[in-house]
Amino acid sequence: MKKHSFCVFLVLAGCFFAFNAHGQKVLTMKEAIQTALDNYGTIKAKASQLNASKAYLKETKSEYLPDLNISAQQDYGTINGQNGPLYGYRGLNSAASGPALNNQNWNSAFGALYLGNINWDFFTFGRAKEKIKVQQSVVNLNETDLVQEQFQHEVRVAGAYLNLLAAQRLTKSQENNLARAQELTRVVVARVKNGLNAGVDSSLANAEVSNAKIALTRAQDVEQEQANILAQYLGIPAQPFALDSIFVSSAPKSVNQAAALAVQNHPLLKFYENRIGVSDEQAKYYKTFSYPTFSLFGVMQGRGSGFKYDYGTNTSDYTHSYGAGVDPTRYNYLFGVGMIWNLTNPLRVKYQVQSQKYTSLQYKDEYDVVSQRLIAQQSLAESRISNAMKNYREAPVQVKAAGDAYLQKNTLYKNGLSNIVDVTTALFTLNRAETDRDIAYNNVWQAMLYKAAATGDFGIFINNF
Numbered sequence: 001m002k003k004h005s006f007c008v009f010l011v012l013a014g015c016f017f018a019f020n021a022h023g024q025k026v027l028t029m030k031e032a033i034q035t036a037l038d039n040y041g042t043i044k045a046k047a048s049q050l051n052a053s054k055a056y057l058k059e060t061k062s063e064y065l066p067d068l069n070i071s072a073q074q075d076y077g078t079i080n081g082q083n084g085p086l087y088g089y090r091g092l093n094s095a096a097s098g099p100a101l102n103n104q105n106w107n108s109a110f111g112a113l114y115l116g117n118i119n120w121d122f123f124t125f126g127r128a129k130e131k132i133k134v135q136q137s138v139v140n141l142n143e144t145d146l147v148q149e150q151f152q153h154e155v156r157v158a159g160a161y162l163n164l165l166a167a168q169r170l171t172k173s174q175e176n177n178l179a180r181a182q183e184l185t186r187v188v189v190a191r192v193k194n195g196l197n198a199g200v201d202s203s204l205a206n207a208e209v210s211n212a213k214i215a216l217t218r219a220q221d222v223e224q225e226q227a228n229i230l231a232q233y234l235g236i237p238a239q240p241f242a243l244d245s246i247f248v249s250s251a252p253k254s255v256n257q258a259a260a261l262a263v264q265n266h267p268l269l270k271f272y273e274n275r276i277g278v279s280d281e282q283a284k285y286y287k288t289f290s291y292p293t294f295s296l297f298g299v300m301q302g303r304g305s306g307f308k309y310d311y312g313t314n315t316s317d318y319t320h321s322y323g324a325g326v327d328p329t330r331y332n333y334l335f336g337v338g339m340i341w342n343l344t345n346p347l348r349v350k351y352q353v354q355s356q357k358y359t360s361l362q363y364k365d366e367y368d369v370v371s372q373r374l375i376a377q378q379s380l381a382e383s384r385i386s387n388a389m390k391n392y393r394e395a396p397v398q399v400k401a402a403g404d405a406y407l408q409k410n411t412l413y414k415n416g417l418s419n420i421v422d423v424t425t426a427l428f429t430l431n432r433a434e435t436d437r438d439i440a441y442n443n444v445w446q447a448m449l450y451k452a453a454a455t456g457d458f459g460i461f462i463n464n465f
Contacts, residue, residue: 110325
């Protein structure tokens with residue numbers, strides 16, 4: 001039963017700061033959630049992921065701009081030319097624009113090349129625009145990923161907060177149970193010493209005290225575990241928490257509050273929807289690789305050389321002067337339009353697009369599964385709230401009856417009109433009633449949290465107290 005009480009709803013969890021009677025600052029639910037959103041590492045990571053995708057979107061938009069390059073080089077060397085074919089295999093070649101002379105010479109001078117180049121793929125059948133759309137859909141995906149992670153973490157923190165509060169209440173109930181068992185033992189021992197009851201009564205009373213101590217230790221262990229879980233979700237060191245008692249002293253203001261979101265606007269479904277959107281845009285982007293690329297290009301260059309124009313006929317007409325060699329004296333320009341088309345690309349792209357469409361279908365199927373699950377959970381949430389409210393109203397009746405029964409049996413025992421078994425049975429019944437009360441109060445809020453998680457509207461829970 002104790003295990004059951006802390007798993008009432010989900011594998012969720014969550015809390016941080018009004019002062020309690022012992023001076024410890026009370027951590028309210030809203031403060032706990034805000035602390036968790038500010039500190040939790042996974043949320044920070046997804047925020048960074050979103051910022052990275054936004055930055056890459058800006059870079060993608062700039063890719064449509066033309067390539068504009070400038071370069072300059074200044075060299076020193078010989079210009080012996082040679083007639084014959086040559087291929088610059090892996091770039092291992094040098095360019096010498098001198099004449100092919102009848103013999104080798106080692107005349108050398110300075111030379112220079114200054115160049116400006118522009119190249120622009122001005123028409124690619126929408127490839128640049130589709131790439132931007134793909135990256136924009138990635139940004140949308142990361143935005144919804146961050147939102148759904150924040151939403152799920154709000155639910156986790158709230159669940160952990162309620163679980164810890166329930167654990168603290170159960171610990172308090174076990175402390176009260178131990179105090180009653182110890183008081184009963186004092187009464188029993190006194191009556192046994194006076195010969196009013198058999199010695200076995202004191203043994204039974206001592207056994208009841210030991211049982212109460214064990215139950216208290218177990219409750220404290222669960223409380224420490226829940227406090228540790230809450231601290232993890234808050235992103236702070238493990239520590240004891242003083243929590244807001246409103247969740248054990250009152251019910252939600254409106255248990256029938258309707259969700260403000262349609263099911264398709266659930267943060268989790270929006271994330272799954274955008275996964276489909278990214279895949280669909282990628283398929284469109286791949287299609288554009290089936291078509292050719294049209295480019296505009298242009299070059300403007302200037303050259304300088306220490307070798308004079310008539311060096312081919314007068315091999316002594318050159319200078320070693322650096323200034324004369326690197327000063328540009330000849331200029332050329334070139335402008336044109338080009339087209340390149342890999343004719344085998346359509347064969348490859350066909351299967352890329354086909355693969356991406358199947359990926360979209362996969363994401364659509366996963367979307368449908370999550371949607372169906374959320375719709376089923378919304379229906380279940382209403383019945384959970386209804387049942388939790390029934391138990392909430394019935395729990396005080398049980399505690400009152402069990403308390404009266406224990407008081408009567410204890411009074412009868414003190415006057416010799418009852419036996420120890422009747423008293424311990426009444427004690428057990430009272431302890432169980434108090435435990436049921438603590439669980440019943442907590443379960444109302446757990447049910448509201450379950451509805452908030454299923455509908456995607458966290459306001460159903462957080463604005464209801």
